[in-house]
Amino acid sequence: MPYKSESDLPKRVREHLPRHAQEIYRKAFNNAWKQYADPKKRRGRDSREETAHKVAWGAVERVYAKDRAGRWHRKDQ
Numbered sequence: 001m002p003y004k005s006e007s008d009l010p011k012r013v014r015e016h017l018p019r020h021a022q023e024i025y026r027k028a029f030n031n032a033w034k035q036y037a038d039p040k041k042r043r044g045r046d047s048r049e050e051t052a053h054k055v056a057w058g059a060v061e062r063v064y065a066k067d068r069a070g071r072w073h074r075k076d077q
Helices: 011-016 019-035 048-063
Strands: 065-066 073-074
Touching: 011 019, 019 048, 048 065
Parallel strands: none
Antiparallel strands: 065 073
């Protein structure tokens, strides 16, 4: 179930990530959704959706970090 726009993302993503991080999440999720359609390409027993969410969070965490208060900030700022 690829996401057409950031407004379609899960509530926890929309409410916690800055807009740019949401864009990263959506693009990474959609790419992973296509890439891991074949279960043989996934690790373990994760579903296609679980795998895509893990990839998306990983993509966000390469650019953003959460501060002690739980807010997400770009790492280069």
